[in-house]
Amino acid sequence: xxxxxxxxxxxxxxxxxxxxxxxxxxxxxxxxxxxxxxxxxxxxxxxxxxxxxxxxxxxxxxxxxxxxxxxxxxxxxxxxxxxxxxxxxxxxxxxxxxxxxxxxxxxxxxxxxxxxxxxxxxxxxxxxxxxxxxxxxxxxxxxxxxxxxxxxxxxxxxxxxxxxxxxxxxxxxxxxxxxxxxxxxxxxxxxxxxxxxxxxxxxxxxxxxxx
Amino acid sequence: xxxxxxxxxxxxxxxxxxxxxxxxxxxxxxxxxxxxxxxxxxxxxxxxxxxxxxxxxxxxxxxxxxxxxxxxxxxxxxxxxxxxxxxxxxxxxxxxxxxxxxxxxxxxxxxxxxxxxxxxxxxxxxxxx
Numbered sequence: 001x002x003x004x005x006x007x008x009x010x011x012x013x014x015x016x017x018x019x020x021x022x023x024x025x026x027x028x029x030x031x032x033x034x035x036x037x038x039x040x041x042x043x044x045x046x047x048x049x050x051x052x053x054x055x056x057x058x059x060x061x062x063x064x065x066x067x068x069x070x071x072x073x074x075x076x077x078x079x080x081x082x083x084x085x086x087x088x089x090x091x092x093x094x095x096x097x098x099x100x101x102x103x104x105x106x107x108x109x110x111x112x113x114x115x116x117x118x119x120x121x122x123x124x125x126x127x128x129x130x131x132x133x134x135x136x137x138x139x140x141x142x143x144x145x146x147x148x149x150x151x152x153x154x155x156x157x158x159x160x161x162x163x164x165x166x167x168x169x170x171x172x173x174x175x176x177x178x179x180x181x182x183x184x185x186x187x188x189x190x191x192x193x194x195x196x197x198x199x200x201x202x203x204x205x206x207x208x209x210x211x
Numbered sequence: 212x213x214x215x216x217x218x219x220x221x222x223x224x225x226x227x228x229x230x231x232x233x234x235x236x237x238x239x240x241x242x243x244x245x246x247x248x249x250x251x252x253x254x255x256x257x258x259x260x261x262x263x264x265x266x267x268x269x270x271x272x273x274x275x276x277x278x279x280x281x282x283x284x285x286x287x288x289x290x291x292x293x294x295x296x297x298x299x300x301x302x303x304x305x306x307x308x309x310x311x312x313x314x315x316x317x318x319x320x321x322x323x324x325x326x327x328x329x330x331x332x333x334x335x336x337x338x339x340x
Binding site: 090091092093094095096110113114117118120121124125127142144145146147149150153154156157 | 254256263267313320321
């Protein structure tokens with residue numbers, strides 16, 4: 001019962017002068033867009049250590065990973081501190097046989113599929129906890145997939161600031177203009193999380209969505 | 212054989228979000244492709260994905276989902292106002308939602324004013340506009 005009243009008080013307490021010291025910055029997107037690679041890039045650049053494991057097999061990240069107290073600095077010396085939340089890729093289909101095709105054994109593939117479904121559910125539930133979100137899209141793929149539209153639509157409905165990272169611009173097939181055309185209401189930054197291309201611009205833009 | 216089931220807006224209009232999603236899921240799990248008049252709310256789309264994930268099993272690999280809806284970013288102020296007024300009066304019946312079982316629908320491509328649906332069984336495509 002006391003928990004109920006605590007939550008109620010928390011809901012109605014509003015102090016515009018209070019310093020927001022637990023900004024949660026989420027990395028969202030479909031599987032294999034490069035969320036964990038970007039999380040690692042941010043952590044490596046500012047904390048000197050990686051955060052997540054990455055793989056060419058989809059659904060490598062199947063749990064919410066959080067790195068607390070990441071502080072980045074811009075050219076003017078301003079600091080932005082946030083908790084970086086790397087989320088599992090959101091998908092509408094998960095077939096364990098796809099993992100077998102990628103070389104996993106049947107038992108491992110089934111386990112991965114089960115964990116992946118839970119990961120998707122967790123990622124969606126965590127949307128409400130986010131203060132700002134970077135949607136990480138693979139710039140070589142069609143941006144008009146319903147998963148992308150659903151993720152961005154839900155962030156829009158919740159009034160959560162969004163920055164779109166069009167990842168993998170180091171690849172020839174990358175088409176940032178298509179992503180810009182698909183989501184004209186948001187800023188789109190073409191980056192290569194793997195090679196660090198344009199990450200400085202990406203960090204500058206983080207200040208705009210994370211403030 | 213691929214079966215399409217049309218769901219007119221009035222069939223889901225009065226249903227709660229949970230019942231609406233449940234109705235759609237039951238049809239999809241029956242290996243039919245839903246063509247629904249109108250669209251789900253953004254939150255309902257997320258709920259649909261959540262429920263799909265809860266249902267995943269070796270027999271049910273999930274869904275393919277696509278929505279055709281007039282791009283509001285390309286509408287002028289008058290068109291937006293007209294759309295909002297119509298929605299207020301008649302409900303959000305603009306657009307078309309397609310949901311199919313992943314075992315049958317290989318992929319749905321949106322480009323963005325047309326939908327191309329690729330089925331696994333027929334290895335062909337049906338276009339809906």
